[in-house]
Amino acid sequence: MLYRKSFLFALLVLAVITLAQRCKEPSGTCGMGCDLTDIPYNPTAYTIPKPAHFPQIPVPANNPMTLEGVQLGRRLFYDPILSADSTMSCSSCHLPQGSFTDNKAVSTGIDGIQGRRSSMSLLNIAYATNGLFWDGRSASLEEQALLPVEDPVEMHHTWPNVVEQLKSHPVYPELFRKAFGIDNCCGITKELAARALAQFERILISSGTSRYDQYILGDPDALDDKELDGKLMFFDEGQVVNLPDAQCFHCHGSITLTGNNYFNNGLDSVASLDDFTDKGRGGISGNRTDNGKFRTPTLRNIALTAPYMHDGRFPTLEAVLEHYNGNGKGVSNEDPFVQQIGFPLGGNVLQYSGLTAYQRQAVIKFLHTLTDTTFINNPDIQKPD
Amino acid sequence: MKFLPTILFALLFVFISSCDKDEPQTEKNFTLTFKSTYGGLALEKYKNYPYDDRDIQVNKFNTFLSDLILVRQDGSEQRLSDIEWVDFTPDLAPDNKAVDVKFQYTVPAGNYTALKIGYGVRPDLNAKKPADFAPEHPLYRENEYWSGWQSYIFTKVQGLYDLDGAGDPESTLTYHCGSDAVYRTSTMNATIPVTDKSGALTVEFDVKKLFYYNGGLLDLDDPLNRNTSHNASNIDLGIKVMDNFANATTVK
Numbered sequence: 001m002l003y004r005k006s007f008l009f010a011l012l013v014l015a016v017i018t019l020a021q022r023c024k025e026p027s028g029t030c031g032m033g034c035d036l037t038d039i040p041y042n043p044t045a046y047t048i049p050k051p052a053h054f055p056q057i058p059v060p061a062n063n064p065m066t067l068e069g070v071q072l073g074r075r076l077f078y079d080p081i082l083s084a085d086s087t088m089s090c091s092s093c094h095l096p097q098g099s100f101t102d103n104k105a106v107s108t109g110i111d112g113i114q115g116r117r118s119s120m121s122l123l124n125i126a127y128a129t130n131g132l133f134w135d136g137r138s139a140s141l142e143e144q145a146l147l148p149v150e151d152p153v154e155m156h157h158t159w160p161n162v163v164e165q166l167k168s169h170p171v172y173p174e175l176f177r178k179a180f181g182i183d184n185c186c187g188i189t190k191e192l193a194a195r196a197l198a199q200f201e202r203i204l205i206s207s208g209t210s211r212y213d214q215y216i217l218g219d220p221d222a223l224d225d226k227e228l229d230g231k232l233m234f235f236d237e238g239q240v241v242n243l244p245d246a247q248c249f250h251c252h253g254s255i256t257l258t259g260n261n262y263f264n265n266g267l268d269s270v271a272s273l274d275d276f277t278d279k280g281r282g283g284i285s286g287n288r289t290d291n292g293k294f295r296t297p298t299l300r301n302i303a304l305t306a307p308y309m310h311d312g313r314f315p316t317l318e319a320v321l322e323h324y325n326g327n328g329k330g331v332s333n334e335d336p337f338v339q340q341i342g343f344p345l346g347g348n349v350l351q352y353s354g355l356t357a358y359q360r361q362a363v364i365k366f367l368h369t370l371t372d373t374t375f376i377n378n379p380d381i382q383k384p385d
Numbered sequence: 386m387k388f389l390p391t392i393l394f395a396l397l398f399v400f401i402s403s404c405d406k407d408e409p410q411t412e413k414n415f416t417l418t419f420k421s422t423y424g425g426l427a428l429e430k431y432k433n434y435p436y437d438d439r440d441i442q443v444n445k446f447n448t449f450l451s452d453l454i455l456v457r458q459d460g461s462e463q464r465l466s467d468i469e470w471v472d473f474t475p476d477l478a479p480d481n482k483a484v485d486v487k488f489q490y491t492v493p494a495g496n497y498t499a500l501k502i503g504y505g506v507r508p509d510l511n512a513k514k515p516a517d518f519a520p521e522h523p524l525y526r527e528n529e530y531w532s533g534w535q536s537y538i539f540t541k542v543q544g545l546y547d548l549d550g551a552g553d554p555e556s557t558l559t560y561h562c563g564s565d566a567v568y569r570t571s572t573m574n575a576t577i578p579v580t581d582k583s584g585a586l587t588v589e590f591d592v593k594k595l596f597y598y599n600g601g602l603l604d605l606d607d608p609l610n611r612n613t614s615h616n617a618s619n620i621d622l623g624i625k626v627m628d629n630f631a632n633a634t635t636v637k
Contacts, residue, residue: 055527058520129520131477236615237533250561250614254515254527261528262476287480289431333431333444336543336557340612 034167034185036177043068043179046199048126051208053217054255057126059202063142063195068179071384073200075175076193078383081165082148083110083155090148090197091383093119096376099301100204105312109153116278118312121305123375124298126202130260134294134310137284141198146190159190166193204381206256206300207374215369223369230366233359244353246324246363247337252299257370259296266328266338267309268292273333278311289333303368304376317367321360413489415584417453417465421446421473421483424593428483430474433554434593436546437602442554443592445543446483447472448630449523451503451510452570455577458498465490468510470523492584497577500586504569504630505539511565534616536563539627542592546605557612558605560595562623564616571631587637594633595626 043066048057059065077094080086093107094100100122107119117134125132131139138144148154149162166172166188173185180192206213212231214222223231232238233246251259262281270276273291282291294310308314314323328338342354355363375381421428423443424435433440453465466488473483505511510524514535518525529538538561548556577586596603603610603625613622 053516055516055525056518056520136477235533245614247614249533254530254532256527259528281476285477285479289481330555332545332553332555336545336559336612337614339557340559340614 034173036173036182036184036187039174039177041177041181043181046070048203048205050205051213053213054206054208055127057202057205058129059126060140060142063198065199065202066179068175069196069199070203072172072175072179073196073198074381075172075384076197077200081169082157082162084157084161085110088155093154094122096382097304099123099304099372099376101305103306105307107154109151110156111152113153115153117310118307121298121301122201122204123301123372124205124256124258126205127256127258128260131262131295135280135284136262136295141201142191142194145194145197145201149190162193163188163190200381205375206372207378209374210300210372211369212366213372223366226362227365227369229359230362230364231369233355233363234366243359244342244355245340246355246359247341247343248299248324248363250337251296251335256298257300258298262290262293262295263335264292264331264333264338265294265296265324266326266331266334267313267323268331269329270331273331280310292331292333299367300370301372301375303371317364318360321355321364325355325360327354413491414494414582415455415465415490415492415579416586417488417490418585418587419471419473419486420587420589422589422591425591428473428592430481430483432481436593436596436605439547439550439605440552440554441544441546441558441605443542443544445474445541446590446592447474447529448504448540448590449506449529449537451505451507451568452501453503454501455492455497455579456499456501456572457495462501463492463495463497465492468506468523470526470529492579494579494581494584497575497579497584499572499574500577500588500636501572502570502588502631502634504571504627505563505567506537507568508565511537511563511568531563531615534564536565536616539563539567540630542595542626546611548606559612559614560622560626561614562616562626564620564623566620567616567623567627569627569630571634573631573634573636575636589635589637590630591633591635595629597629597632598625 046065046067048065050057076082077090080089082089088110093102095102102119104119106117107115109115120134125141130136132141132144138147146159149157149159167185173188176182176188176192179196182188211222229243232241233243234248236245236247236249238244251261251263251265253259268276270292273288276292279291281293282288303317306315308320314320324341327341328334426434428443428446430444431442433442448471450469450471452467453469455463455465457463469488471486473486475484478484506524513524515525515527515530524537531538540562542560544558545554546556546558547554575586578584605611610622616623
């Protein structure tokens with residue numbers, strides 16, 4: 001009798017363990033009631049809309065874009081389910097109205113702890129293929145999307161818990177099925193969630209309708225004279241009208257105005273390269289001469305993303321231009337262009353003149369022409385109903 | 386048991402198709418390696434090198450190369466590539482040592498006697514812009530394009546020069562050279578045996594030799610020789626640098 005009872009008990013334990021075990025598996029039969037095979041899996045290939053004059057958008061082969069993937073990612077992006085106390089979503093620090101920043105000097109996580117860095121605009125993030133974050137510590141959007149959830153100064157949750165919540169959620173299992181063809185809710189993984197988030201982030205592309213875009217697409221009246229002066233200085237094209245080089249385009253280059261390269265742009269006056277409060281790229285690479293270098297962010301929608309720099313130290317674009325006009329701090333790993341801002345006539349560096357108040361204002365006025373309200377108001381990227 | 390043959394067949398299929406995928410890679414039998422030096426020494430960012438009686442640093446060095454072509458004894462040509470971008474000092478490198486940049490090509494076996502190189506972006510390609518290319522293409526790079534002058538930046542050399550003579554380089558050097566007017570070509574003779582399995586050539590650029598002019602080093606005390614960063618500014622300096630590229634090249 002005793003023997004039979006313990007046998008039955010052992011069997012029961014075994015059954016429970018097997019079930020639990022199976023539930024961890026990415027596919028196969030698992031957990032009664034969470035079969036999803038009745039829901040059709042017909043993902044629709046998705047071409048990211050982009051302005052014709054923008055470069056092609058890199059999409060990794062292992063995460064092809066689908067409408068269903070983008071929709072799932074969008075929902076996850078705006079869903080506080082990703083944070084430990086369900087108060088914070090990605091969008092808490094990346095708001096559409098701030099061009100996907102939070103307009104704070106540094107971001108604050110769910111526990112009220114301030115991080116050390118400023119939230120970054122996600123506009124045109126699909127083009128960022130030279131590392132992510134201010135210091136380049138993440139290689140891809142898929143990899144990056146895993147990090148905020150478990151970051152103690154951000155969402156401070158754990159992925160196993162998030163995945164459990166997603167599995168038992170009334171809607172998510174179906175959305176994961178439609179996006180990734182999982183057979184049952186136990187197929188939901190953090191990797192799939194990250195892939196969906198990355199797909200949504202890749203559609204955050206400029207509308208191409210800013211006044212600057214109108215100008216480069218051939219409307220000479222899209223910029224007024226002062227804005228045009230600013231544009232000429234920004235792109236070092238001012239010689240014809242005797243304007244100095246502001247050198248900005250060397251780092252914030254070309255169409256997306258995202259350099260993606262890492263520079264010391266002359267923010268800090270330090271006694272030695274070891275003395276930066278935030279070592280930036282050097283904190284990741286361990287290379288001393290990378291200390292104080294940060295990834296160049298996009299200047300599109302820059303008028304919407306104050307305050308500025310990795311630590312939000314400058315409240316206004318006026319302060320930013322004031323900084324650049326100081327021609328760096330002479331720290332040994334500063335980029336040469338930082339020390340050439342406001343030089344007359346391109347490379348013919350004979351005498352530093354600096355940018356006059358009018359010239360600084362003109363550059364700022366030009367930066368305002370990069371504002372793309374069509375993008376921030378695009379219904380496809382807002383919080384879903 | 387009935388399924389066993391099917392499973393075995395399926396496994397075999399998987400095996401074969403995975404072999405297929407590897408094939409094109411192992412087929413590539415020719416490796417072209419680019420190295421950079423300064424005065425014969427391995428190049429390293431933020432390191433002081435002698436320049437006449439002063440010191441110099443080279444902290445960035447990259448270049449486009451067009452029409453890489455192997456030449457046979459009889460003068461016939463084997464094209465390796467229309468265009469490549471060679472970045473010796475990538476941002477994400479683990480340390481300051483300039484990296485060696487390797488490309489692999491599939492080439493018929495034979496004895497080749499020369500390598501042709503175009504320094505910069507050849508004119509028909511330079512007429513295009515980054516948005517014309519797929520993300521994998523060397524010319525997709527927006528940071529290497531001058532929208533203001535509709536040209537790729539053929540080569541970038543940046544560094545510091547000890548202008549004040551105090552011992553540490555402090556004065557900026559920026560050589561961003563581009564435009565059809567500065568595109569240059571050369572033919573480098575070498576003995577280049579290539580078999581079905583392997584063949585290799587190393588091309589070395591000595592940055593110091595980019596600064597030679599009229600039998601001596603460019604006078605960096607002259608501000609006109611220190612900076613050119615767009616093709617409308619100091620094109621003479623851009624021409625000098627691009628003229629020197631062939632002399633700065635050795636093949637092994």
